[in-house]
Amino acid sequence: MRKTLRAILWIGVYLALALGPLILLLVTPRPPQREFWREVAVALGFVGLSLMGLQFVPTARLGFLADVFPMDTTYYFHHWTSVLATLFIVAHPLILIANNRYVLILFDLPNAPWRARAGITAALAVIALTALSVWRKEFKLKYEPWRFLHNLLAIGATGLALWHIFGVRYYLASPVQRALWIALPVVWGGLVGYVKLYKPWYMLQHPYRIKEIREERGDCWTLAVEPVGHAGLTFEAGQFAWLTIAKSPFLIREHPFSFTSSAERAGPLEFTIKELGDFTSRLKEFEPGTPVYVDGPYGEFSIDEHQAPGYVFLVGGIGSAPAMGMLRTLADRGDERPLYLFYGNYNWEQVTFREEIEALQQRLNLEVVYVLEKPAPGWEGESGYITADVLDRHLPDDRQALVYLICGPLPMIQPVRDALRYLGIPRGHIYEERYEMA
Amino acid sequence: MSWLYARALIVLTVLLALILTVLFASLPPV
Numbered sequence: 001m002r003k004t005l006r007a008i009l010w011i012g013v014y015l016a017l018a019l020g021p022l023i024l025l026l027v028t029p030r031p032p033q034r035e036f037w038r039e040v041a042v043a044l045g046f047v048g049l050s051l052m053g054l055q056f057v058p059t060a061r062l063g064f065l066a067d068v069f070p071m072d073t074t075y076y077f078h079h080w081t082s083v084l085a086t087l088f089i090v091a092h093p094l095i096l097i098a099n100n101r102y103v104l105i106l107f108d109l110p111n112a113p114w115r116a117r118a119g120i121t122a123a124l125a126v127i128a129l130t131a132l133s134v135w136r137k138e139f140k141l142k143y144e145p146w147r148f149l150h151n152l153l154a155i156g157a158t159g160l161a162l163w164h165i166f167g168v169r170y171y172l173a174s175p176v177q178r179a180l181w182i183a184l185p186v187v188w189g190g191l192v193g194y195v196k197l198y199k200p201w202y203m204l205q206h207p208y209r210i211k212e213i214r215e216e217r218g219d220c221w222t223l224a225v226e227p228v229g230h231a232g233l234t235f236e237a238g239q240f241a242w243l244t245i246a247k248s249p250f251l252i253r254e255h256p257f258s259f260t261s262s263a264e265r266a267g268p269l270e271f272t273i274k275e276l277g278d279f280t281s282r283l284k285e286f287e288p289g290t291p292v293y294v295d296g297p298y299g300e301f302s303i304d305e306h307q308a309p310g311y312v313f314l315v316g317g318i319g320s321a322p323a324m325g326m327l328r329t330l331a332d333r334g335d336e337r338p339l340y341l342f343y344g345n346y347n348w349e350q351v352t353f354r355e356e357i358e359a360l361q362q363r364l365n366l367e368v369v370y371v372l373e374k375p376a377p378g379w380e381g382e383s384g385y386i387t388a389d390v391l392d393r394h395l396p397d398d399r400q401a402l403v404y405l406i407c408g409p410l411p412m413i414q415p416v417r418d419a420l421r422y423l424g425i426p427r428g429h430i431y432e433e434r435y436e437m438a
Numbered sequence: 439m440s441w442l443y444a445r446a447l448i449v450l451t452v453l454l455a456l457i458l459t460v461l462f463a464s465l466p467p468v
Contacts, residue, residue, distance in 0.1 A: 011447060018451060022458040030467045039463035047455045077444045084452060 003300075007068045017187075018054055021046050021180055028176045041095035042171070048088030049161050051081055052126065055154070056188040058195040061242070066298045071256075072434050079133070086130040089123055089161075115167025122160035129153040158185070200249035203293040206230045210245075210290045211268045213283070218350035219275045220318060221283050222260065224268040225292045233297065236304045237263040237329035238322045238405070238433075241296025243271065245286060249293040255279055258322035258433075259297070264332035269294065272352065274318035301405065301433040303330065308403035308429070310338035312395065314386055314416050316408025317345065317352075322433060323407060324353050331363040339366040340394065340402075342386050344412065346373050369394050386412070388419035400425060406432040 022043055033039065059065045059074040069077075096103045106116035129150065132139060136146050162185060165172055172178050208225040216222055223243075226232070235241070242254040261270035275281045303311055303326050313323040320343060330339065345351045348370070357368055371382040371390055382390050395402075404425060406416050413432050420430055 007443075014447075015451065015454065019454055019458055022455070022462060026458065026462055026465065027468060033466055036463050040459055043459035043462045044455075047459065051451070051455075073441060073444045076441060077448065080444075080448050081451070084448065088455070 021050050037099040041092050044088045045092035048085045051085035053188045057191050061195045089126050118160045119164035122157045125153050125157035203249040208292040210288050216352050218352040220352045222272045224270045226268040235297035236302040237326040238302035239297040239299040241294050244293040246290045260321045260325045262328035262332045272321045306403045310402045312340040312402050312404045314342045314406045316412040319408030341368045344371045344386050386416050388422045404430045
């Protein structure tokens with residue numbers, strides 16, 4: 001409940017920051033009113049800019065926001081509010097032109113005043129920014145150059161838009177408005193500075209190093225890191241951290257990984273990582289002693305966030321990583337609650353942690369159901385995918401009371417969630433973590 | 439579930455922004 005209240009509070013703050021400039025324009029003295037459509041265009045421009053400024057808030061990297069809003073939801077929100085802000089910003093000049101053709105004279109860039117040049121360039125940069133994000137794959141842009149261009153265009157567009165509104169100066173002639181439009185960029189920039197400068201600096205003061213890298217089944221590697229000259233961090237089983245390996249923490253090259261070690265043990269932090277992308281495939285080449293920077297913990301995908309009489313883990317492939325962290329933690333606590341692990345894999349050979357799960361069954365009240373997509377002849381367990389039928393065969397009668405934690409690739413999550421809903425599991429008992437970016 | 443809230447917040451932001459825009463354009467200055 002406290003989390004819901006915090007979410008409502010932050011949504012209120014968001015709306016206040018997004019719409020505040022317009023509300024202030026309504027209630028403070030302003031210059032004489034002009035034509036209806038001209039004012040509509042101006043208002044849309046202001047809202048578009050404040051929405052765009054708020055896009056700088058690095059939600060996923062600010063603990064107080066990341067704890068309340070799941071990362072995939074904030075990305076979704078970022079994506080669609082960007083499209084919205086772009087529509088508002090593009091509508092601003094279009095309505096001005098439709099209202100008065102004479103405005104077109106300002107588009108004669110060689111002769112136009114600087115305030116118009118800045119505004120037009122800002123609008124073009126916003127269009128480019130949004131188009132490159134929506135159609136990144138169509139433009140065949142790789143992630144890292146795209147991210148650089150994305151940041152550059154965002155900062156450029158916002159700077160030019162501020163130049164534009166201060167240059168036009170119609171509403172910003174009011175001291176309240178001027179103060180507001182200085183304060184807002186300070187807040188946006190402050191949050192970015194906190195994440196891009198303060199946090200890396202803090203990580204430099206609190207480094208880790210690779211203790212060991214060991215191979216696991218299913219093309220996975222477990223990375224064990226230990227703190228150097230400090231006490232390290234504590235986390236809740238199921239959470240994740242952003243790792244930067246062998247690079248400066250000021251470079252934006254970190255990747256999110258779930259803790260797979262027990263939250264109850266003081267030893268090295270462990271992360272089990274599957275070879276999927278460029279970065280994860282290079283992982284095995286790092287030597288012990290390599291510096292690592294850990295930013296975390298983050299996330300709310302944890303048994304400790306959702307108290308229940310028992311837990312059901314529904315995982316696919318390396319989605320088993322956070323479940324493994326939670327099972328190890330529960331075993332170290334001597335937890336006796338009933339636990340179920342539905343573990344989807346391609347074949348028996350690729351079942352990461354297989355041997356250790358068997359050992360954990362001796363210490364926990366744990367039932368494990370392996371579901372293999374391509375089982376070898378003679379396999380007597382479940383095959384195919386984790387469906388309602390499979391779940392129905394293994395879950396107990398009091399299944400409604402349990403908490404369900406789903407973790408795996410995107411195409412697995414929705415069908416499993418639907419299967420649980422079909423079996424009558426309440427919505428509020430189902431939590432999920434998407435594994436897309438590893 | 440959280441997707442639903444995100445969608446709701448986006449719709450709410452648009453509606454409030456449009457209402458305020460029309461108010462701003464039609465009300466005389468204080």
